[in-house]
Amino acid sequence: MKLFTQDKFVKKLSLANPVHFLALGFGSGKAAKAPGTFGTLAAVPLVLLMQQLSLTHYLIITCISMLAGFYICGKAAQDMGVHDHGAIVWDEVVGLMITMIAAPLGFMWLALGFVLFRFFDIVKPWPIRWLDAKVHGGFGIMIDDVLAGVFSLIGVQLAVYYL
Template identity: 35%
Template sequence: MTTGDRLSLLVSGLGPIGKIPHAAGTWGSAVAVLAAPALFVPLPGFWRVVVLAALFYVGGVTATRTEKLLDKKDPGHVVIDELIGQWLTFLPFAAPTTFELAAGFVFFRAFDILKPPPVRASEHWLPGGYGVMIDDVLAGIYACLCLAVLHWLR
Protein backbone atom coordinates (compact mmCIF):
# COMPACT_ATOMS: atom_id res chain seq x y z
CA MET A 1 0.00 0.00 0.00
CA THR A 2 1.41 3.36 -1.02
CA THR A 3 1.55 6.51 1.08
CA GLY A 4 -1.16 7.96 -1.17
CA ASP A 5 -3.39 4.95 -0.47
CA ARG A 6 -2.92 5.34 3.28
CA LEU A 7 -3.64 9.07 2.99
CA SER A 8 -6.84 8.38 1.02
CA LEU A 9 -8.02 5.95 3.70
CA LEU A 10 -7.13 8.42 6.44
CA VAL A 11 -8.88 11.40 4.82
CA SER A 12 -11.96 9.55 3.56
CA GLY A 13 -12.40 7.93 6.98
CA LEU A 14 -11.78 11.17 8.93
CA GLY A 15 -8.88 9.54 10.70
CA PRO A 16 -10.02 6.69 12.94
CA ILE A 17 -13.76 7.41 12.63
CA GLY A 18 -14.17 5.33 9.47
CA LYS A 19 -12.72 2.32 11.29
CA ILE A 20 -15.53 2.23 13.86
CA PRO A 21 -17.25 -1.10 13.11
CA HIS A 22 -20.85 -0.03 13.67
CA ALA A 23 -22.59 3.19 12.60
CA ALA A 24 -19.44 4.90 11.30
CA GLY A 25 -21.64 7.38 9.40
CA THR A 26 -23.43 8.41 12.58
CA TRP A 27 -20.11 8.81 14.36
CA GLY A 28 -18.79 10.83 11.42
CA SER A 29 -21.83 13.11 11.63
CA ALA A 30 -21.39 13.47 15.40
CA VAL A 31 -17.75 14.47 14.97
CA ALA A 32 -18.77 16.97 12.27
CA VAL A 33 -21.36 18.56 14.58
CA LEU A 34 -18.87 18.77 17.44
CA ALA A 35 -16.23 20.32 15.16
CA ALA A 36 -18.59 22.75 13.40
CA PRO A 37 -18.64 25.47 16.13
CA ALA A 38 -14.84 25.68 16.07
CA LEU A 39 -13.94 24.91 12.45
CA PHE A 40 -16.91 25.85 10.27
CA VAL A 41 -19.41 28.21 11.91
CA PRO A 42 -16.87 30.99 12.66
CA LEU A 43 -16.02 31.32 8.95
CA PRO A 44 -17.63 34.05 6.84
CA GLY A 45 -20.23 32.76 4.36
CA PHE A 46 -17.93 32.90 1.33
CA TRP A 47 -15.27 30.81 3.08
CA ARG A 48 -17.85 28.30 4.24
CA VAL A 49 -18.78 27.72 0.59
CA VAL A 50 -15.09 27.44 -0.35
CA VAL A 51 -14.53 24.88 2.43
CA LEU A 52 -17.55 22.84 1.29
CA ALA A 53 -16.39 22.90 -2.34
CA ALA A 54 -12.88 21.81 -1.29
CA LEU A 55 -14.32 19.04 0.89
CA PHE A 56 -16.46 17.85 -2.02
CA TYR A 57 -13.43 17.67 -4.30
CA VAL A 58 -11.10 16.04 -1.75
CA GLY A 59 -13.86 13.72 -0.57
CA GLY A 60 -14.63 12.63 -4.12
CA VAL A 61 -10.98 11.88 -4.88
CA THR A 62 -10.29 10.03 -1.63
CA ALA A 63 -13.61 8.15 -1.66
CA THR A 64 -12.90 6.98 -5.22
CA ARG A 65 -9.51 5.65 -4.15
CA THR A 66 -10.95 4.08 -0.99
CA GLU A 67 -13.63 2.28 -3.02
CA LYS A 68 -10.88 0.75 -5.16
CA LEU A 69 -8.70 -0.16 -2.20
CA LEU A 70 -11.56 -1.80 -0.30
CA ASP A 71 -13.13 -3.21 -3.49
CA LYS A 72 -16.57 -2.00 -2.46
CA LYS A 73 -19.01 0.65 -3.66
CA ASP A 74 -19.66 3.30 -0.98
CA PRO A 75 -17.83 1.48 1.83
CA GLY A 76 -18.82 2.27 5.40
CA HIS A 77 -15.25 3.42 5.98
CA VAL A 78 -15.93 6.59 3.96
CA VAL A 79 -17.34 9.22 6.32
CA ILE A 80 -16.00 12.43 4.80
CA ASP A 81 -19.37 12.61 3.03
CA GLU A 82 -21.05 12.94 6.43
CA LEU A 83 -18.80 15.89 7.22
CA ILE A 84 -19.82 17.80 4.11
CA GLY A 85 -23.52 16.98 4.51
CA GLN A 86 -23.55 17.88 8.18
CA TRP A 87 -21.71 21.16 7.66
CA LEU A 88 -23.96 22.00 4.73
CA THR A 89 -26.86 21.68 7.17
CA PHE A 90 -25.43 24.62 9.12
CA LEU A 91 -24.32 26.71 6.13
CA PRO A 92 -26.68 29.71 6.52
CA PHE A 93 -26.61 29.86 10.33
CA ALA A 94 -24.36 32.49 11.91
CA ALA A 95 -24.46 31.03 15.42
CA PRO A 96 -26.51 27.84 15.77
CA THR A 97 -27.58 27.08 19.32
CA THR A 98 -26.85 23.76 20.98
CA PHE A 99 -30.47 22.81 20.28
CA GLU A 100 -30.06 23.71 16.59
CA LEU A 101 -26.82 21.74 16.35
CA ALA A 102 -28.59 18.70 17.81
CA ALA A 103 -31.63 19.18 15.57
CA GLY A 104 -29.38 19.57 12.53
CA PHE A 105 -27.69 16.30 13.45
CA VAL A 106 -31.04 14.50 13.70
CA PHE A 107 -32.38 16.03 10.47
CA PHE A 108 -29.24 15.17 8.51
CA ARG A 109 -29.03 11.59 9.81
CA ALA A 110 -32.73 11.06 9.01
CA PHE A 111 -32.35 12.26 5.40
CA ASP A 112 -29.06 10.42 4.96
CA ILE A 113 -30.55 7.14 6.17
CA LEU A 114 -34.04 7.40 4.62
CA LYS A 115 -32.74 8.86 1.32
CA PRO A 116 -35.95 10.45 0.02
CA PRO A 117 -36.08 11.35 -3.69
CA PRO A 118 -33.82 12.36 -5.28
CA VAL A 119 -31.19 11.55 -2.61
CA ARG A 120 -31.00 7.82 -3.37
CA ALA A 121 -30.98 8.35 -7.15
CA SER A 122 -28.22 10.95 -6.87
CA GLU A 123 -25.71 8.25 -5.91
CA HIS A 124 -25.67 7.33 -9.61
CA TRP A 125 -25.44 10.86 -11.01
CA LEU A 126 -21.68 11.11 -10.62
CA PRO A 127 -18.88 8.54 -11.01
CA GLY A 128 -16.90 6.94 -8.20
CA GLY A 129 -16.48 8.76 -4.94
CA TYR A 130 -18.36 11.80 -6.19
CA GLY A 131 -21.50 9.65 -6.24
CA VAL A 132 -20.75 8.81 -2.60
CA MET A 133 -20.50 12.53 -1.81
CA ILE A 134 -23.49 13.92 -3.73
CA ASP A 135 -26.22 12.06 -1.84
CA ASP A 136 -24.95 13.54 1.42
CA VAL A 137 -24.93 16.99 -0.17
CA LEU A 138 -28.63 16.58 -1.02
CA ALA A 139 -29.40 15.14 2.43
CA GLY A 140 -27.61 18.18 3.88
CA ILE A 141 -29.74 20.55 1.79
CA TYR A 142 -32.93 18.86 3.01
CA ALA A 143 -31.67 19.03 6.60
CA CYS A 144 -30.70 22.69 6.17
CA LEU A 145 -34.20 23.54 4.94
CA CYS A 146 -35.80 21.74 7.89
CA LEU A 147 -33.46 23.45 10.32
CA ALA A 148 -34.29 26.82 8.74
CA VAL A 149 -38.00 26.19 9.27
CA LEU A 150 -37.36 25.12 12.86
CA HIS A 151 -35.22 28.23 13.42
CA TRP A 152 -37.94 30.43 11.96
CA LEU A 153 -40.62 28.81 14.14
CA ARG A 154 -38.64 29.36 17.35
Protein backbone atom coordinates in the same frame (compact mmCIF):
# COMPACT_ATOMS: atom_id res chain seq x y z
CA MET B 1 -17.66 -5.90 22.30
CA LYS B 2 -15.63 -4.67 19.34
CA LEU B 3 -15.24 -0.92 19.01
CA PHE B 4 -13.59 -1.06 15.60
CA THR B 5 -14.49 -3.16 12.61
CA GLN B 6 -12.24 -6.01 11.60
CA ASP B 7 -13.65 -5.87 8.07
CA LYS B 8 -11.13 -7.14 5.49
CA PHE B 9 -11.87 -4.17 3.22
CA VAL B 10 -11.30 -1.57 5.95
CA LYS B 11 -7.97 -3.24 6.72
CA LYS B 12 -6.85 -2.20 3.22
CA LEU B 13 -6.92 1.44 4.34
CA SER B 14 -4.33 3.12 6.55
CA LEU B 15 -4.94 6.06 8.86
CA ALA B 16 -1.35 7.09 8.07
CA ASN B 17 -2.45 7.80 4.48
CA PRO B 18 -4.02 11.31 4.41
CA VAL B 19 -6.64 10.30 1.82
CA HIS B 20 -7.67 7.25 3.83
CA PHE B 21 -7.62 9.26 7.08
CA LEU B 22 -10.10 11.74 5.62
CA ALA B 23 -12.21 9.07 3.88
CA LEU B 24 -12.53 7.29 7.22
CA GLY B 25 -13.68 10.52 8.87
CA PHE B 26 -10.54 10.89 11.01
CA GLY B 27 -10.89 7.21 11.94
CA SER B 28 -14.56 7.32 12.93
CA GLY B 29 -15.57 5.21 9.94
CA LYS B 30 -13.80 2.24 11.53
CA ALA B 31 -16.57 2.03 14.16
CA ALA B 32 -17.96 -1.50 14.33
CA LYS B 33 -21.55 -0.22 14.45
CA ALA B 34 -23.17 2.81 12.78
CA PRO B 35 -20.04 4.22 11.10
CA GLY B 36 -22.13 6.87 9.31
CA THR B 37 -23.41 8.20 12.61
CA PHE B 38 -19.89 8.19 14.04
CA GLY B 39 -18.66 9.96 10.91
CA THR B 40 -21.29 12.63 11.40
CA LEU B 41 -20.27 12.93 15.06
CA ALA B 42 -16.66 13.35 13.97
CA ALA B 43 -17.77 16.34 11.90
CA VAL B 44 -19.21 18.15 14.93
CA PRO B 45 -15.93 19.65 16.23
CA LEU B 46 -15.01 20.71 12.69
CA VAL B 47 -18.38 22.38 12.19
CA LEU B 48 -18.11 24.12 15.58
CA LEU B 49 -14.73 25.54 14.56
CA MET B 50 -16.00 26.55 11.13
CA GLN B 51 -19.02 28.34 12.62
CA GLN B 52 -16.60 30.86 14.10
CA LEU B 53 -15.63 31.91 10.56
CA SER B 54 -17.43 34.29 8.24
CA LEU B 55 -20.13 32.77 6.05
CA THR B 56 -17.87 33.26 3.02
CA HIS B 57 -15.03 31.29 4.60
CA TYR B 58 -17.45 28.61 5.83
CA LEU B 59 -18.79 28.21 2.28
CA ILE B 60 -15.30 28.08 0.74
CA ILE B 61 -14.17 25.34 3.15
CA THR B 62 -17.39 23.40 2.58
CA CYS B 63 -17.07 23.62 -1.22
CA ILE B 64 -13.41 22.58 -1.15
CA SER B 65 -14.27 19.68 1.20
CA MET B 66 -17.05 18.57 -1.12
CA LEU B 67 -14.96 18.77 -4.29
CA ALA B 68 -12.02 17.03 -2.60
CA GLY B 69 -14.50 14.42 -1.36
CA PHE B 70 -15.19 13.25 -4.90
CA TYR B 71 -11.54 12.20 -5.11
CA ILE B 72 -11.11 11.14 -1.46
CA CYS B 73 -14.13 8.83 -1.46
CA GLY B 74 -13.44 7.47 -4.94
CA LYS B 75 -9.80 6.71 -4.12
CA ALA B 76 -10.67 5.01 -0.82
CA ALA B 77 -13.34 2.91 -2.53
CA GLN B 78 -10.87 1.96 -5.26
CA ASP B 79 -8.22 1.03 -2.67
CA MET B 80 -10.78 -1.08 -0.78
CA GLY B 81 -12.16 -2.66 -3.92
CA VAL B 82 -15.73 -1.88 -2.81
CA HIS B 83 -18.07 0.92 -3.94
CA ASP B 84 -19.41 3.06 -1.10
CA HIS B 85 -18.28 0.90 1.80
CA GLY B 86 -19.87 2.00 5.09
CA ALA B 87 -16.49 2.93 6.54
CA ILE B 88 -16.10 5.71 3.98
CA VAL B 89 -17.69 8.58 5.90
CA TRP B 90 -16.14 11.75 4.43
CA ASP B 91 -19.50 12.20 2.70
CA GLU B 92 -21.17 12.38 6.14
CA VAL B 93 -18.62 14.96 7.30
CA VAL B 94 -19.40 17.15 4.29
CA GLY B 95 -23.13 16.49 4.66
CA LEU B 96 -23.13 17.97 8.17
CA MET B 97 -21.05 20.92 6.96
CA ILE B 98 -23.73 21.62 4.35
CA THR B 99 -26.53 21.14 6.87
CA MET B 100 -25.08 23.75 9.19
CA ILE B 101 -24.49 26.51 6.60
CA ALA B 102 -25.65 29.81 8.16
CA ALA B 103 -27.16 28.00 11.16
CA PRO B 104 -27.23 29.91 14.42
CA LEU B 105 -24.72 28.96 17.08
CA GLY B 106 -26.00 26.76 19.86
CA PHE B 107 -26.44 23.15 20.87
CA MET B 108 -30.12 23.08 19.88
CA TRP B 109 -29.35 24.03 16.26
CA LEU B 110 -26.44 21.63 15.99
CA ALA B 111 -28.55 18.81 17.45
CA LEU B 112 -31.39 19.61 15.05
CA GLY B 113 -28.99 19.64 12.10
CA PHE B 114 -27.42 16.37 13.22
CA VAL B 115 -30.80 14.63 13.59
CA LEU B 116 -32.14 15.97 10.29
CA PHE B 117 -29.01 14.97 8.41
CA ARG B 118 -28.98 11.46 9.88
CA PHE B 119 -32.70 11.15 9.05
CA PHE B 120 -32.27 12.11 5.39
CA ASP B 121 -29.07 10.07 5.07
CA ILE B 122 -30.70 6.93 6.48
CA VAL B 123 -34.23 7.20 5.02
CA LYS B 124 -33.00 8.47 1.63
CA PRO B 125 -36.22 9.94 0.23
CA TRP B 126 -36.43 10.52 -3.51
CA PRO B 127 -34.22 11.66 -5.25
CA ILE B 128 -31.52 10.78 -2.69
CA ARG B 129 -32.24 7.03 -2.96
CA TRP B 130 -32.21 7.22 -6.77
CA LEU B 131 -28.84 9.02 -6.80
CA ASP B 132 -27.42 6.53 -4.29
CA ALA B 133 -28.41 3.64 -6.54
CA LYS B 134 -27.61 5.10 -9.96
CA VAL B 135 -24.51 7.28 -9.58
CA HIS B 136 -21.15 5.62 -8.94
CA GLY B 137 -17.55 6.50 -8.20
CA GLY B 138 -16.45 9.21 -5.82
CA PHE B 139 -19.16 11.52 -7.13
CA GLY B 140 -21.78 8.85 -6.47
CA ILE B 141 -20.53 8.24 -2.94
CA MET B 142 -20.72 11.96 -2.17
CA ILE B 143 -23.82 13.17 -4.02
CA ASP B 144 -26.51 11.43 -1.94
CA ASP B 145 -25.03 12.89 1.26
CA VAL B 146 -24.63 16.30 -0.35
CA LEU B 147 -28.33 16.23 -1.21
CA ALA B 148 -29.22 14.93 2.28
CA GLY B 149 -27.22 17.89 3.59
CA VAL B 150 -29.17 20.30 1.36
CA PHE B 151 -32.51 18.84 2.55
CA SER B 152 -31.31 19.15 6.16
CA LEU B 153 -30.06 22.69 5.56
CA ILE B 154 -33.53 23.63 4.34
CA GLY B 155 -35.04 22.01 7.44
CA VAL B 156 -32.71 23.88 9.79
CA GLN B 157 -33.33 27.19 8.04
CA LEU B 158 -37.11 26.66 8.14
CA ALA B 159 -36.86 25.98 11.87
CA VAL B 160 -34.77 29.14 12.34
CA TYR B 161 -37.34 31.18 10.41
CA TYR B 162 -40.40 29.81 12.22
CA LEU B 163 -38.90 29.57 15.71
